[in-house]
Amino acid sequence: MGETLASALAAIVGREHVSDRFVDRLCYSRDCGPDKAGVPAVVVRPASTEEVVEVVKFANANRHRIFTRGRATTFLGSGVKDGVILLETTRMNHVETVDLQAGYVVAQCGAIWHGIDADLKRRGYELAVPGGGGLFSCTIGGTVAVNAIPHGATEYGMTGDHVLALEVVLPKGDVVRTGSWSNPASEPIERNANAADLAGLFIGSYGIFGIITRVVYRVRRVPEVEAFRFYAFDDHRDAIDAAGGIQARGAATFVVGLFGGPKPTGEEGDAFLHVVVRDRVSAAEARVREAEAICESHRGRPRPAEGTRHYWQDHMYSWLRNTGPSSYYSDRPFFCPEVAGFVSTDGLKTAVELFRTMKKDRESDFETYGIRVKGVDAYFARNGAYLWIDTLYDERRDDAWTYGLKLRAEMAERMFTEGRMSPGGLGAGIAPHIMPKLGPAGELLRSMKRTLDPNGILNPGLLIEEERAR
């Protein structure tokens, strides 16, 4: 099959952009997460929407399964299976339009998020959410497809909130544009135009309904100032109440809470809040004062905020704990079976306590398998919190790896039920534990998958059980 398949795809994209050599294929298996994955039969790298269409039509006609991939920086499992076509998008990396007047960019799906942002920064602008969640090497198409949780969520909202329009290749090869862009005579300035919000169907869907090939994304002016504050609390409930107060008053652009894992270097306390305010000079001063007052009214102790500034400006999670970039994971072979999701701000107290109980109950297991807790951290969103629980296992130990995945499954299920937490990203690692619990919503997703992709060729099994989709 290999040669025939590779030759057919080469006829579409060119010989040099297809490989069925094992040495190439093995590099397109796993992502940043802990899940083992299959090895594709062939890797194909299209350069245009038209080439994607041809690949999809070929795959559909011949019942080949396709998995899509940008930079593969998700921690949640992109679920690549053995023997599939791996369609990689990073040749599609042109930033086609930058319209600062209308406030958007149009980029091909494989454009690197940070690259777009760096170019905008030189002009005094930025993508409307700083950092597409996860890692800065992500592509814009992949980031939107998984709806990665961004920095700045308290004020700016989610990645998907700022998508103005999408171009998507559907599993049968049709190309759709969404919102005002679906009118060929119009510009992509409004997502909520021309009936239903079709972009919303594809945002966060992990590419099971279509391959996003172009993204129209909102940009904003870089604010005049950034101010940083850092507070320690002796009780995590006070920290959560303080964050809730900041949310209610709109006093900060971003609040990150630390509720577990190592304490920031040199600090004492049960929980910590990093507070970032970005605004015009006059407005920022007032918001900072308000955030300070809220934290202090909840018994927060102001602490030096240099780590907060480093975290925000240098894009390094390690600074959340006052340590330099070289200490993030360090050079150790530890991987992270992350469990993450949204809870109400007040409900965060329950979720944090649930994790602490689970950890206490598993002390001997953690000892046996060398499991560490990297962080129990929350990005406070507009009206809730995105909590992520990062445990670490030593990847050199098969038993630790197996235990890490088992722990993730248990935590995902208990957090969903007892912790009342709803995952944001649902990659291949988490979906099997959550999708069966979604009831009619899950059934609707399955129904849409069957309708759009009757042959089940596109990212099969990634969100929805493969057998039911086919």
Place this chain on the structure above:
Amino acid sequence: MRVKEYKDQIYSCLRCGFCFDHIEGSQAKICPSYVTYGMESYGARGKLAIARALVDGVLDYDADVAGRIFACTECGACEEQCFKYLPLLDLYAAMKGDLAERDLVPPELEQATQAVKAEGNPYGKPRKARLDWAPGTSRVGKRAPVLYYVGCTPSYVRRGIARSGYALLEAAGADFGLLRDETCCGHPFVSAGRLEEARAAAESLVAAVEASGAEVVIFPCPGCLKTFREDYPRLLGRPLHFRTLHVTEFLADRIEAGAFRWKKQSRIVAYHDPCTLGRGLGVYDAPRRTIDAVPGAKRVELRRTREASFCCGSGAFVRLGFEPMSIENEEARWAEAATTGADLVVSACPACQIALLDAKRRAKSPIEVEDVVEWLASAL
């Protein structure tokens, strides 16, 4: 397998992909071989995936693996941006060693190592012609506190560099000598993973330098300098008893001591950071200080500069086996240099100069290209 010694580091790769894309944006990539060949296997994350497959026993070394590993220019951009601070160049060197043991070195590179064995240089030029560039014999074999180690490319191919370095050292009043029997430093052996041959070269040359009485050795070629400064101590298992300096490091200090009187040069000079000198050895300022010393010269920077500089495409002798890749990347680098407004592009590495000259010719550009020592010597 040497690669197994790096198992912990290999398993530590987060697969974050920071090793692909340029931090300054514009969708630029940092890895020359990934730029040209596009498959991840040519980038650092892919090479770590290959290394892991080797360690795990699901892949054996073969010509496909060799093609990915030997396409690396050793520019170090991936290591510079690595989120986990992994020693990627050391890992690639271990893989090259494994490949060499299996006779999987690309034939073009192997031919160069054979030429080094036969004639003491990778070009196969006559050993006896090595010093033909020199303006006289008075410094040949001279015992002096400073030794000028010229290297193969300046000795045979870019003799203007050899002569200019010599002239500048004389103008600086340095008491220096040349080795009578200078031979290749062994850099081609290191790049080919032929570590025993590299060790032999190290032993021979270190003995020659020590016999010369030199306290300081000056290099116009960053590749030779890196081989002496970093590879020799590892190969020999002991530190060197003499200092090693790039010629610009030596000159920058002498300039500040007032050793030179320069003629005014009304030039706009763009400086291209050689990967080995910059990211490899941390020498960024000395070449710039020498350029800035010349009255009338205005130095400009390429968009990708210093730690974020982009490779000229010719490191680690890849031009021998992967010429289309070298050409693609040298043209990209030239295009960047050409937009600076400079009328002169200088580097501080003979291999970079050759690449930039090649790109200039293809572009039919009027912008001049020189090694920094050639241009400095012209201002004496």
